[in-house]
Amino acid sequence: MTRAGWIRVALVAGAVAALELATRAGWIDPHTIIPPSAMAAALAGLVVSGAILPDIAKTLSNVAAAFVLSVAGGFLLGLVIHAAPRLRRALDPLLATYYAVPFFVFYPLLIVVFGMSDLPIIVIGFLFGVVAMIIATLNGLDRVPRVALKVARLARMDAVSTALVIKFPAATPYLFTGIKLAVAYSFIGVIASEFILSGAGLGYAIAYAYNNFDNPRMYALMLFILVSVTAVNMVLHTLEQRMLRRRGLVR
């Protein structure tokens, strides 16, 4: 690991230790924050008893569905928009201001349209993730080297094989950025909807624990989300670095 990596690990460990010390010594009110060790113990208890497994399964499957939909949908929409420059020009300001509009206010309408199921939440996660993927796809397709397209034409490749063999691999570094953002936004969209609007899932469980002054349970759930989101991101980051290194884009 690099020097910066070691410092980072030490920094995070130090922060956790400091929080542990401050809560144990009573400098921080235990009604506000509980010690990290207590959070971990509470989480272990919840997992062993199986009490939160349904919530975990529900949230993670919703996030996964929103993620797959936004990556696939974003890539296809990106291809279409890239092929239609006039549509793209018209769409450009909308895409750029898209994230300033908070969508989950449309949750009740989605319930009317899709019924009382997981679908409205998945749609919100999708709405959060899809535009990041569209933008990343457009960026990637913009940066396919022209000479690579000329090579494809000299080899008399048709449109589909050009897309599969030339455009897709050339755009991969940018698509990966979109994929990483789609994961993050799927998590954010799903958990925020559960938290504020829904009656199930990890987001709801945290809000419920907060309203019932159940701090150990609340912090245990927070810890679970923090760890799982970070773990997913680290895996994606490692894959991305490996790909970039192979292409000589990072050392």
Added chain:
Amino acid sequence: MTGAPAWQRYGDSVALLAGLVLLWWLLALWAGEEALTGPAETLARARELAGSRRFHAHVAESLAALGYALLLAALGGLALGTWLGVRPLAGQVAEPILVALYALPKITLYPVILLIFGLGLPAKVAFGAIHGVIPVTIFTLNAVRTIRPVYLKVARTLRLTPWQAFRTVWLPAALPEIVSGQRVGFALTLLGVLIGEMFASQRGIGFVIINAIGLNDVPTIMAAAFLLAVFAATVSAILLKIDRALHRRTARA
């Protein structure tokens, strides 16, 4: 993007917007009045809301929270990002942590904010600022770190003082990316403030919407969401215009 005449570009955008409104209208027809309010009714309700004294108080509350949160996020992110940008090791240590925080659904941490700040304006401000400060810091950090080294060599050969170099070389060189960061920061700060108002609050636009959701008052949900979208899109479009102008000037032929 250039090439097409201006009338065509604006014409296309207007046509696209008209298409979206039409889609909305058809959707409202299909879903029925109780499920989805159509464009005309939404506009009427929005005008009604905009004229009501009670709604003004909510708007004022939201704007105050947004204003303070933006101030904290913009200045805090600028300072932190600049510092991390000029210190390579600190930047390397901090960047993955910042990216991890960016990807985190921060809503899960809102109860902690409430426990620390209590119910009310400070909690909303803190939550909005937490959302906004991370992208502003990341963008500023990258902006400062990727300043072309030759600019800094010029600053040294012209024997600028550190303050002169910061003001006349570092800052303008990094400005386009810094503005991009502020634009993303604005969107997320607004999101944070709204989420803050939707949970455990009695005031603000977020409360108006969540209250209407509870009462199943569809026209109010639609009207408030519409006004919000117009506000957010307008501010974001202005920032985008500045952003694009700065980037265009800096782009090299």
Added chain:
Amino acid sequence: MTLAAVAGPGLRAGEAHAALRGVTRIFPPADRRQAPVHALGPVDLDLAHGEFLAVVGPSGCGKSTLLEILAGLSAPTGGTVTFEGAAVQGSPPDGVGVVFQEDASFPWLTVWDNVAFGLRRAGVDAAETARRVDHALGFMGLTGFARAYPAQLSGGMRQRVCIARTLVLEPRLILLDEPFGALDQQTRLLMGDELLRLWRDTGATILLITHALDEAAMLSDRIGVMSARPGRFIDMVATGWPRERDSTIVADAAFGEVTARLWSSLRAESLKALGGER
């Protein structure tokens, strides 16, 4: 040719405008497993007042490092650097101007403001700034572009902006690090003419780093030839051109002799550098 001859006939150390004595530069390794990189030296060099000296050498020989040390942008590992009798220690002295190979014009300023940049920072008053900037723009053929931004100009024009920005400060020693490296051959010849005119009109001392042998031969009074890394001077060629000269000199028979000599000194070194990069 020996190093004593390199110092130049009839030049004592005290008379030099700028001087390097036993200068070396060794870069510390990126990590512990690698050996340190000996990039330069030891190098001795005397620049006479008003002289035009070019330095040529194979890629990676430390030419640019030499220039950065003389400019005070980086400190030598060993040896001393003096400019006008005072030691240069890792910070740029007054009276030295540098033009870089990369486009260093500031894209956020107009051409006029780019050229005025250094004068304003130095606290020169507005009337004097305007006079000098307008003069420099005229001299570099940029008068019509004063209000344009660099992004609207060609690469050659942008490099002129950078030269003008250096020129207005009236430096007594001008260091150029492959300033025309990114330009096409015709533009390079014309820029070379402008550089010669500038040199005659200002009376400044010029050190030019280049990898183009014809450029060095056409412009310089003396040409230092450097070895492959670690860079040392292996030859010093005096061209004997008159002070009044321009790019038409490339048609002169003596020009061919100078470039031929430069290439015979460099050929083996360039091969070494090529092999070393593999």
